[in-house]
Amino acid sequence: MATDDKFSTLLFQIGNVFTPGSPVNEKDLFAGRIEQIRKVLATSSQRGYHAVLYGERGVGKTSLANIIKSLMPAGTGGWLVPRINCDGTDTFTSLWRKALSDIRYTHEQRGAGFTGEVTKVDTALIDQLPQELTPNDIRRVLSNLSQQVNLIVAFDEFDRLSNPAVSVLMADTIKTLSDYAVSATVLLIGVADSVDGLVEGHQSVERALVQIPMPRMSAEEVRQILDNGFHRLGMTIDKGAADELVGLSQGLPYITHLLALESGKAALRHGRLGVSSSDVDEGIREALSSWQQTTTKAYYDAVQSSQPGNIYREVLLACALAETDDLGFFSAGSIRLPLRVITGREYDIPNFAQHLKNFSDESRGSILQRTGETRRIRYRFSSPLLRPFIIMRGFSDGLLTRQQMKKMAV
Ligand SMILES: Nc1ncnc2c1ncn2[C@@H]1O[C@H](COP(=O)(O)OP(=O)(O)OP(=O)(O)O)[C@@H](O)[C@H]1O
Ligand SMILES: [Mg+2]
Incomplete structure (x- = not known):
């Protein structure tokens, strides 16, 4: 293949x-x-x-x-793993209709008369179900199905169900599947800090429901995404760029x-198969400009100020770099260190307490959420994507150096 063609093809494939x-x-x-996969497999192999x-x-x-x-x-036989997206308009019946809609089965039917021929008939499962479904109907259907095939039914975006009655019925279903030891598995998936926020009436099913938290990825896992992807394309990324x-x-x-x-495309545009730090610079610029308008606006609303020498941008960047707990919360104290690194000056909490308060006010778009009592106040970004956006902005605006950025790769 001519070189030009090769790069155009790769520019297409990288997407x-x-x-x-x-x-x-x-x-x-x-x-x-690996841990999350292991838990899902273990759950599906355990009846109830x-x-x-x-x-x-x-x-x-x-x-x-x-x-x-x-x-x-x-060697574990056939698997059926339908995944359904829940939304605010769903009812218990609509959810299960979506879940079962692609399932068909064949059965034999004898024609009319004494010598009627036996023919195979292909039927959609949902055509055999009542108009309105109840947890008991679901138990019967899944019980039959799971005798023929291994079944995991995944309900994604479970947090988007707006009617609490629907999640109560789902909890009832899980309870009855479990009580009858049906071997099908229900997998609920949602955006939440904890299960309590996700499953209404969850106490009744606590024993039957295995909780699988999905944390952020480790540095190793992120590296593996880069390795897998660039390897697939026949490209490489140097260590410095990967660290960044x-x-x-x-x-x-x-x-x-x-x-x-974006960094890979930058390298390809320059006619290289190896991605280096200069491509990452370009990639960051591209990523920032393609970023959703809502994130960009949230950033501007938070840092706008007509005061010369104000430190809103620096404090917000320090917030994005602050050490957090598992749920993404950080304290005012944890901002001191990154703020010192960014500005080279010693700021203490009283110097930026007002900034933090303002960031959680509506006047600055409530970019931070605040929780806890006085002296134990903690903050968190209103959307997880804001942190990386702010860090990239900081880097592209020159508030954060390449050396400082690399130190964050642990
Ligand atoms: N294990 C993984 N390996 C490689 N890429 C991944 C992996 N997990 C997620 N991704 C990538 O991360 C992005 C987000 O993934 P995904 O949509 O699965 O997340 P999610 O938790 O379902 O998000 P949401 O809460 O918005 O529904 C996608 O671009 C996806 O390709
Ligand atoms: Mg998702």
């Missing part, structure tokens, strides 16, 4: 390998998550157990559900895909 806009569908491009997979937006919940089927151990992408990703695979895509 199928790094896909910030869509979940992974392919086992070979899926990185890490069901699972709930929960975590922040964009950590990779849907991707995991997509590839479960391809991870099933050989790992640092910027903050464990969010969405960011890894976005930056790997």
Whole structure:
């Protein structure tokens, strides 16, 4: 292939390998998550157990559900893993109709008369079901189905169900499936800090529901995304550039895909197969300009000020770099260190307490959420994507150096 063609082809292919806009569908491009996969498999092999997979937006919940089927151990028979997206208009019946809509089965039917021929008839399962479904109907159907095939029914975006009665019915269903030891597995997936926020009436099913938290990815897992993707394309990424992408990703695979895509394209545009730090610079600029308008606006609303010498941008960047707990919360004290690194000056809490308060006010778009009592106040960004955005902005505006950025890759 002529060189020009090769690069044009790769520029096309890279968009199928790094896909910030869509979940992974392919086992070979899926990185890490060994613990979560192990738990899903263990749950599905245990009669009477069901699972709930929960975590922040964009950590990779849907991707995991997509590839479960391809991870099933050989010799375990056929698998059916329908994944349904829940939305605010769904009822209990509409959810299960979606879940079962693609399932067909064949059965034998004898024609009329004494010598009637036996023919095979292909029927859609939902055509055999009542108009309105109840937990008991579902139990009967799943009980029959699971005698023929291994079944995991995944309800994605479970947090979007707006009618609490629907989640109560789902909890009832899980309870009855469990009481009757039906071997099908229900997998609830949602954006939540904890299961309590996700499953209404969950206490009644506590024993039957295995909780699988989906945390941010480790640096190793993020590196694996880069390795898998660039390897697939026949490209490479040097260590410095990979470290920067790992640092910027903050464990969010969405960011890894976005930056790997833009940095990889930059390298290809320059006629190179190897991605280096200069491509990452270009990638960051591209990523920032393609970023959703809502995030960009939230940033401007938060830092706008007519006061010369104000430190809103610096404090917000320090917030994005602050150490957080598992749920993404940080304290005022944890901002001191990053603020010193960025500005080279010693600021103490009284110097930026007002900034933090303002960031959580409506006047600055409530970019931070505040919780806790006086002296134990903690903050968190209103959307997880704001952190990496602010860090990239800081880097591209020159507030953060390459050396400082690399230190974040742990
Ligand atoms: N294990 C993984 N390996 C490689 N890429 C991943 C992995 N998990 C997620 N991704 C990528 O990260 C991005 C977000 O993934 P996904 O849509 O699965 O997350 P999610 O938790 O379902 O997000 P949301 O809460 O918005 O529904 C996608 O670009 C996807 O390709
Ligand atoms: Mg999802």
